[in-house]
Amino acid sequence: MLEQAAITTIADIVDEAQSNGHTIAKITDAHPGMTIDDGYAVQDELLRRWQARGRELIGYKAGLTSRAKMVQMGVDVPSFGMLMRDTCDAEGGVVPTTGLIHPRVEGEIAFVMKQELSGPEVGAQDVYDATDFVQPAIEILDSRFEKFKFDLASVVADNGSSARFVLGGRPRRPQELDLSAIGIVLEINGEPVAFAASGAVLGHPVEAMRMLVSWLHTRGQSLPAGAVVLTGAATEALPIKTGDAICARFQDMGSINMRVD
Amino acid sequence: MAIEQTLIERLGDELYEAFAAGVTIPNLRDRVEGITIVDAYHIQACMVQRRLAAGETVLGKKIGVTSRAVQQAIGVFEPDFGILTSAMAYPDGAEIPMETLIQPKAEAEIGFVLKHDLKGPGITPADVLAATDHVRACFEIVDSRIDDWDIRIQDTVADNASCGVYVLGEDKVDPRDVDLALAGMVAMRNGEVVVTGAGAAVQGSPVNAVAWLANTLGRLGMPFLAGEVILSGALGPMFPVEPGDQLAMKVGGIGSCSVRFSGEKADA
Numbered sequence: 197m198l199e200q201a202a203i204t205t206i207a208d209i210v211d212e213a214q215s216n217g218h219t220i221a222k223i224t225d226a227h228p229g230m231t232i233d234d235g236y237a238v239q240d241e242l243l244r245r246w247q248a249r250g251r252e253l254i255g256y257k258a259g260l261t262s263r264a265k266m267v268q269m270g271v272d273v274p275s276f277g278m279l280m281r282d283t284c285d286a287e288g289g290v291v292p293t294t295g296l297i298h299p300r301v302e303g304e305i306a307f308v309m310k311q312e313l314s315g316p317e318v319g320a321q322d323v324y325d326a327t328d329f330v331q332p333a334i335e336i337l338d339s340r341f342e343k344f345k346f347d348l349a350s351v352v353a354d355n356g357s358s359a360r361f362v363l364g365g366r367p368r369r370p371q372e373l374d375l376s377a378i379g380i381v382l383e384i385n386g387e388p389v390a391f392a393a394s395g396a397v398l399g400h401p402v403e404a405m406r407m408l409v410s411w412l413h414t415r416g417q418s419l420p421a422g423a424v425v426l427t428g429a430a431t432e433a434l435p436i437k438t439g440d441a442i443c444a445r446f447q448d449m450g451s452i453n454m455r456v457d
Numbered sequence: 458m459a460i461e462q463t464l465i466e467r468l469g470d471e472l473y474e475a476f477a478a479g480v481t482i483p484n485l486r487d488r489v490e491g492i493t494i495v496d497a498y499h500i501q502a503c504m505v506q507r508r509l510a511a512g513e514t515v516l517g518k519k520i521g522v523t524s525r526a527v528q529q530a531i532g533v534f535e536p537d538f539g540i541l542t543s544a545m546a547y548p549d550g551a552e553i554p555m556e557t558l559i560q561p562k563a564e565a566e567i568g569f570v571l572k573h574d575l576k577g578p579g580i581t582p583a584d585v586l587a588a589t590d591h592v593r594a595c596f597e598i599v600d601s602r603i604d605d606w607d608i609r610i611q612d613t614v615a616d617n618a619s620c621g622v623y624v625l626g627e628d629k630v631d632p633r634d635v636d637l638a639l640a641g642m643v644a645m646r647n648g649e650v651v652v653t654g655a656g657a658a659v660q661g662s663p664v665n666a667v668a669w670l671a672n673t674l675g676r677l678g679m680p681f682l683a684g685e686v687i688l689s690g691a692l693g694p695m696f697p698v699e700p701g702d703q704l705a706m707k708v709g710g711i712g713s714c715s716v717r718f719s720g721e722k723a724d725a
Binding site for chain 2: 262263376378379381388392393394395430445447448
């Protein structure tokens with residue numbers, strides 16, 4: 197574990213890179229002993245600063261949720277990041293990417309909670325009971341690391357490459373869908389370019405929810421009522437540029453349109 | 458310029474004999490100067506005729522090369538097709554004898570079963586839906602009689618579109634009850650998700666691929682009849698299979714399908 201002084205220094209670097217939109221070397225270059233827990237300590241420090249500036253935490257995002265990515269990174273749990281209210285954009289509108297470095301989009305399923313959820317090992321039914329609705333989401337990622345090169349500790353410190361997100365489409369009750377096989381098609385400028393199903397996330401996105409609640413529990417926290425959770429990319433992450441029209445279509449859940457500014 | 462009929466027959470025989478012996482042969486394009494896609498379909502007809510002469514019957518068609526990624530990889534801008542025969546069909550949950558295959562790979566697809574004949578040209582996607590009895594989840598186990606899968610379009614067409622065997626899932630769904638373009642597919646190998654995909658990966662929608670096939674067969678004067686099975690194209694990337702593998706898949710809104718391969722896992 198790094199000293200608090202090092203955590204503060206890393207938070208300075210990440211905060212500055214995110215605010216000014218420039219790349220940095222992966223954190224472990226300067227701090228080779230950095231752990232994943234250190235990465236989360238950096239997130240805690242970032243959150244403290246962001247809240248002091250009036251920003252509001254409204255939920256979480258899961259990352260590295262595909263088996264292939266976990267094997268690639270040598271982990272067996274997803275990574276988690278924070279969702280801030282001012283990074284949520286409306287569907288059918290323009291998503292600002294000024295200040296982003298190399299933005300990419302992914303299609304995924306969002307859970308919106310109606311009840312608090314906590315505990316070391318909640319079941320899928322517990323998640324469903326506490327869920328208000330699920331709906332389509334587009335996540336806009338932007339790694340601050342040069343050429344998207346990073347390791348897990350670094351990407352956690354960079355808040356899981358979170359940049360912006362869009363919720364939309366048709367809200368559904370999760371009990372009324374087979375969330376293991378929702379087809380998701382991403383289109384850029386009218387061209388379908390990515391094809392996936394929701395089972396790409398740990399076989400079922402509810403698994404990401406269960407792991408998130410367990411992880412929060414280890415930190416003495418719960419998933420509050422009202423929270424939004426992005427459960428992880430089903431599609432690959434596709435690069436976008438200013439002027440692109442993006443459409444994400446979800447089987448039995450409608451679609452999201454957005455334009456990149 | 459088309460190649461000689463005697464050469465077409467010789468290559469058809471060569472491919473059939475490779476299939477029957479379970480061996481591979483060098484690709485055709487480097488051996489036959491100027492071989493065209495039309496030549497390749499003639500070779501395919503000869504290869505399939507040998508199987509029919511051995512007692513197999515025609516059960517339907519498969520459509521291949523339906524994704525943009527695969528089309529770019531082998532240098533074409535349209536799908537291809539092959540002939541499904543009775544010896545290729547396995548029931549849901551079956552064990553496939555590995556020794557019947559050479560270098561198999563799996564693709565998860567949507568299968569169509571027709572209730573009316575389709576006679577192109579001029580067939581629209583709506584005509585296909587109206588003529589479809591039901592759709593089903595299915596595995597196509599593709600295989601190549603060409604060394605190391607070193608194929609371009611002429612090679613795979615001549616080799617009956619790399620048909621191996623196929624498995625139709627038991628669940629049957631009316632195409633009026635599912636959004637085929639957005640049907641999500643999850644395929645598992647030995648309990649782990651290996652690929653996912655969706656209907657739009659197949660020519661924008663699997664129904665478009667079937668309409669293409671109806672129109673292509675119509676131009677060629679080939680029949681496309683009620684009762685035929687059509688494997689409409691891979692919903693996601695194909696993946697290799699090994700002895701002892703257990704595969705399962707699900708297509709959202711349609712159903713599931715599973716199959717296993719004989720033999721022991723090498724690392725088990």
